[in-house]
Amino acid sequence: MAKRLQARRLDGIDHNPWVEFIRQASDDDAVNLGQGFPDFPPPAFAVEAFQHAVSGDFMLNQYTKAFGYPPLTKVLASFFGKLLGQELEPLKNVLVTVGAYGALFTAFQALVDEGDEVIIIEPFFDCYEPMTLMAGGRPVFVSLKPTPTQDGELDSCTNWQLDPTELASKFTSRTKALVLNTPSNPLGKVFSRAELELVASLCQQHDVVCISDEVYQWLVYDGYQHISIASLPGMWDRTLTIGSAGKAFSATGWKVGWVLGPDSLMQHLRTVHQNSVFHCPTQAQAAVAWSFEREQLHFGQPSSYFVQFLQATQRSRDHMIRSLQSVGLRPIVPQGSYFVITDISDFKSKMPDLPGAVDEPYDRRFIKWMSKNKGLVAIPVSIFYSEPHRRLFDHYIRFCFVKDESTLQAMDEKLQKWRDELRP
Numbered sequence: 001m002a003k004r005l006q007a008r009r010l011d012g013i014d015h016n017p018w019v020e021f022i023r024q025a026s027d028d029d030a031v032n033l034g035q036g037f038p039d040f041p042p043p044a045f046a047v048e049a050f051q052h053a054v055s056g057d058f059m060l061n062q063y064t065k066a067f068g069y070p071p072l073t074k075v076l077a078s079f080f081g082k083l084l085g086q087e088l089e090p091l092k093n094v095l096v097t098v099g100a101y102g103a104l105f106t107a108f109q110a111l112v113d114e115g116d117e118v119i120i121i122e123p124f125f126d127c128y129e130p131m132t133l134m135a136g137g138r139p140v141f142v143s144l145k146p147t148p149t150q151d152g153e154l155d156s157c158t159n160w161q162l163d164p165t166e167l168a169s170k171f172t173s174r175t176k177a178l179v180l181n182t183p184s185n186p187l188g189k190v191f192s193r194a195e196l197e198l199v200a201s202l203c204q205q206h207d208v209v210c211i212s213d214e215v216y217q218w219l220v221y222d223g224y225q226h227i228s229i230a231s232l233p234g235m236w237d238r239t240l241t242i243g244s245a246g247k248a249f250s251a252t253g254w255k256v257g258w259v260l261g262p263d264s265l266m267q268h269l270r271t272v273h274q275n276s277v278f279h280c281p282t283q284a285q286a287a288v289a290w291s292f293e294r295e296q297l298h299f300g301q302p303s304s305y306f307v308q309f310l311q312a313t314q315r316s317r318d319h320m321i322r323s324l325q326s327v328g329l330r331p332i333v334p335q336g337s338y339f340v341i342t343d344i345s346d347f348k349s350k351m352p353d354l355p356g357a358v359d360e361p362y363d364r365r366f367i368k369w370m371s372k373n374k375g376l377v378a379i380p381v382s383i384f385y386s387e388p389h390r391r392l393f394d395h396y397i398r399f400c401f402v403k404d405e406s407t408l409q410a411m412d413e414k415l416q417k418w419r420d421e422l423r424p
């Protein structure tokens with residue numbers, strides 16, 4: 001065809017780094033600690049719920065309500081209503097989406113207009129930028145700034161802070177939304193009450209919507225606490241809270257997510273949803289509904305999946321941190337999420353000339369080198385930064401530790417070989 005094919009909204013967003021790094025894992029037959037998914041089964045009750053959804057009531061093979069399978073919207077409303085301190089109406093305050101990805105896309109399409117500015121905190125889950133651009137918006141970035149630690153001291157993501165003056169300077173009359181992600185990907189930062197209060201007061205002062213991505217809310221370690229910004233005074237009316245059943249029940253392939261918010265915002269998301277996907281697979285929604293009903297009965301008790309999963313995941317996190325340190329990688333302890341980022345600046349100074357294109361950030365070259373030579377795949381952290389800031393943050397890589405014991409052992413074997421090579 002002679003006509004220009006792709007819509008202009010796709011300009012500049014057609015390259016997706018994930019495709020390259022996922023392929024790398026299979027090409028090099030390496031241990032894949034890159035992409036964020038568990039390589040172990042979901043809890044038995046969730047698997048049984050899905051089996052029941054497939055083999056039970058035949059009507060679950062058919063369409064359901066556009067904005068969510070009614071038992072799911074009902075249980076989400078009661079479960080999260082308690083956590084947010086709000087009386088939630090299933091039909092007005094809950095929308096079930098195709099994963100949290102779908103929730104984010106629907107939110108951006110519904111609220112961001114041509115020329116609107118969207119504040120994004122770096123490092124950020126990488127789809128926030130293209131989703132802003134596709135909606136015609138302009139991303140405005142503000143970086144979390146790391147404070148250097150003393151030599152030998154274990155670094156922590158609590159040392160990465162927002163500069164309040166810089167954050168305030170990003171708000172203009174054109175700012176429509178701010179995207180918050182707590183616990184965050186890739187850093188694993190859990191925003192404190194004081195940090196959330198700062199964001200909340202700026203959003204209120206400048207009449208800005210907060211899109212709060214809380215998919216990792218059940219994975220908060222070391223006694224830190226997850227706080228939903230929607231629960232702070234004055235924030236419910238301007239916040240969309242996004243969650244994921246994939247992350248909650250270790251079933252990322254189910255692609256069931258949700259948005260919670262005030263009807264004044266949700267009505268616009270419903271317009272996008274009913275004119276795009278219309279609704280998500282009924283059986284997956286039924287399985288998630290039953291899983292939440294089960295979890296609601298056990299919530300906060302030792303028998304709760306969220307409690308047990310958190311304990312197991314914290315052990316995996318600690319295992320990975322110890323292992324990475326043993327070869328001179330410098331992990332930055334996460335407070336939450338699936339991920340630990342690791343400082344590779346020592347490698348950058350010792351072997352600065354790794355193969356790769358001249359303009360390729362160091363962390364990307366390091367990942368390729370590590371995959372080929374050490375048999376481990378991770379993700380370069382520079383892909384979680386805007387173009388102008390990538391060079392400043394090209395000495396970190398991200399590992400996913402929500403992996404089976406056998407995968408962590410396979411990692412240990414690769415690291416053992418790496419250690420042997422390091423011995424004089």
Ligand SMILES: Cc1ncc(COP(=O)(O)O)c(C=O)c1O
Nearest residue numbers: 099100101125185215244246257
């Ligand atoms: C911060 C964050 N938000 C949203 C998502 C997407 O979640 P889902 O798999 O439910 O679409 C992910 C997935 O990795 C994520 O890390």
